[in-house]
Amino acid sequence: MTTPPSAIFIGRWDRADRAQIRVLSDLLADYHRQTESEKGTPVAAIDALPARYRPEVVDPVAAFAGDVVLLARSGDRGAGCVVITDAGQGRVEIKRLWTAPEYRGRRVASGLLDAFQSYAVAVGADTIRLSVWHWRADAIALYRKLGFTESPSWETREGLICMTRVV
Incomplete structure (x- = not known):
């Protein structure tokens, strides 16, 4: 079965597929470059990213070895991604959620969420949690629309809002 180029397909990332590794790496590079720019420290090259983020772009297979990654694709192009990690005690956490700018407004983020x-229900989680930079008003509005509420912070980095939702 083929997917028409304009259709968005969301599925679990195949960490053995070189093309999908490249798609995820490219999406994460864009995500981190955009985030650093929003922080006021734009970076042009991956090598200039903060050390804590660089491995996600350079070797996402190793960086997300224990995580689940869902990719949104249009043909062989990356439209978005969500990285899911087990936060323990019945909680799952969104570590990264990104929609490529050219796919915004097409319900990619909503589809990924x-x-x-569905994944959270399947693994028996009772709570979904995430953190989001305080300046990302559109993302915060989407999370609120989907039932997330602000929670006491578990983050050590300033500027992050922590949110949770019951599954």
């Missing part, structure tokens, strides 16, 4: 919700 719906797929994530």
